[in-house]
Amino acid sequence: MSGGLISEVAAGLVVPRPEGWEQLDAPADSVVLAHPPVPEGHFRPNLVLRRSESDSVSLPRLSTAALGGTLVLPGTHIISNELWHQQLDPQGALVEGRRQRFVRVAEGQVVCVDRWLFSDCGGSLEATASYALEQHTGMRPLFEDMVFQMRRAAPVAAGAPASPAGAQPRLDPAASRLLQTAAEDLAPLRAEQRHRVRGQIIGPESLSLLLSMANRDALGRFDAAGAGESAAQLQALGLLDGRRLTPSGRAFVQPLRGLQAQFTVSVVGPDGSTGMDAWLGAGSALVAAGPSASEIRSTVMPLGSCELLCIDAAALPVFLAKWLPLVPAWTAGQYPLRLSGDLFEHRLNTGSDVEAPEGLGEAEARMWAQPWVGWNVEHVHSGRKLGWVTAGDAGPFLATADPRNGGVALEPEPASAVWDTLVDFILAAAQGAFDPR
Numbered sequence: 001m002s003g004g005l006i007s008e009v010a011a012g013l014v015v016p017r018p019e020g021w022e023q024l025d026a027p028a029d030s031v032v033l034a035h036p037p038v039p040e041g042h043f044r045p046n047l048v049l050r051r052s053e054s055d056s057v058s059l060p061r062l063s064t065a066a067l068g069g070t071l072v073l074p075g076t077h078i079i080s081n082e083l084w085h086q087q088l089d090p091q092g093a094l095v096e097g098r099r100q101r102f103v104r105v106a107e108g109q110v111v112c113v114d115r116w117l118f119s120d121c122g123g124s125l126e127a128t129a130s131y132a133l134e135q136h137t138g139m140r141p142l143f144e145d146m147v148f149q150m151r152r153a154a155p156v157a158a159g160a161p162a163s164p165a166g167a168q169p170r171l172d173p174a175a176s177r178l179l180q181t182a183a184e185d186l187a188p189l190r191a192e193q194r195h196r197v198r199g200q201i202i203g204p205e206s207l208s209l210l211l212s213m214a215n216r217d218a219l220g221r222f223d224a225a226g227a228g229e230s231a232a233q234l235q236a237l238g239l240l241d242g243r244r245l246t247p248s249g250r251a252f253v254q255p256l257r258g259l260q261a262q263f264t265v266s267v268v269g270p271d272g273s274t275g276m277d278a279w280l281g282a283g284s285a286l287v288a289a290g291p292s293a294s295e296i297r298s299t300v301m302p303l304g305s306c307e308l309l310c311i312d313a314a315a316l317p318v319f320l321a322k323w324l325p326l327v328p329a330w331t332a333g334q335y336p337l338r339l340s341g342d343l344f345e346h347r348l349n350t351g352s353d354v355e356a357p358e359g360l361g362e363a364e365a366r367m368w369a370q371p372w373v374g375w376n377v378e379h380v381h382s383g384r385k386l387g388w389v390t391a392g393d394a395g396p397f398l399a400t401a402d403p404r405n406g407g408v409a410l411e412p413e414p415a416s417a418v419w420d421t422l423v424d425f426i427l428a429a430a431q432g433a434f435d436p437r
Helices: 059-071 133-149 173-179 187-192 204-211 221-227 229-236 247-257 313-323 341-350 362-369 415-430
Strands: 005-010 013-018 022-024 030-034 046-052 076-087 094-106 109-120 123-132 200-202 259-269 272-281 284-289 306-312 337-339 372-379 385-391 396-402 407-412
Touching (some): 005 133, 013 030, 013 046, 013 133, 046 133, 059 076, 059 109, 076 313, 094 313, 109 313, 173 362, 204 229, 204 247, 204 306, 221 229, 247 259, 259 341, 259 415, 272 313, 272 415, 284 313, 313 415, 337 341, 337 362, 337 396, 341 407, 362 407, 372 415, 385 415, 396 415
Antiparallel strands (some): 005 013, 022 030, 030 046, 046 123, 094 109, 200 306, 259 372, 284 306, 337 407, 372 385, 385 396, 396 407
């Protein structure tokens, strides 16, 4: 037992189980561990382990197949696919694996899923942890610890691994070289996960009119007379009936009336700038989003208009991840790229034609050559702000002020870490952690 985890043997695995958790019925090659029963309507966190001793399958193929199967699930967004190393045999060496993270919106629940994949001469192993977004802060590190302590009950017989069976997926040559392993190509996955507008398109004046109704159910006579086209658009969208808010309109302003936190997201790149605003309260979120970073030059929305949605509060981080988008990429490099403020702004606003600084390593040169999009998320009430640069195939980089030269430091950060930070930031703000004491 370690850190409150009890080691048990099941399905040929030494499985760490938290005290109070239950082992549920499962096939002989699987283990299912579930959190103690939760109240009706709440998600019960669980960990599912599956073993296979079939023909050897390469890790890139196993990973690519898992990602492809996940991509077609309704309401699902894949956030990350990253290297993961841990010991699997009781006295064996570290084994390379993958950790994949995705989120699903289904049946009124936002469920986060972390999936670990391993494939070696001992067969393949999959560990899938599921938990509600509201449980993220406590469940995510617990599941990581449980998986990291998982072992095979008996060592695998020594010997050369079999040649991987089946056709192999396309690899990312640059990432494979930098990471010194066979890294599957993630570009098609990113292309498939571009943001798609599903809300209502609303003009800026109509949005202002809707926001002005945070504390009233109807427009005054003179307000209605002066609103003109703005009121007509709200009526066409089913938010106003005459001068009064419809039930749908009242649902849209409910977050404003029970406001817990307000966020603004700013995005800038060579194609221009865009942004979104979100109001969180009363169990829901009102979102007004301009074109996503990949759509800045598109004609999906008239100039100045935005996509308007009212979604469940827990779905706000998911919408943000889709809109940015936050998607899998191979992040390489260990040290920050330090730039003067002027060079950073010039590179961000102009593009990769800007001459790179001298002395860049291969990872930094790869990042420099990619398309950059800078973005930040700000908690409006406190002014707290987080910022990143997303650099295409090179993934996200945390952007912070560099005390050495007064410029900017760009530090490689996996998409899963960005997701963790965003979720914790939004949850903390909603719980009043940033309010003045």
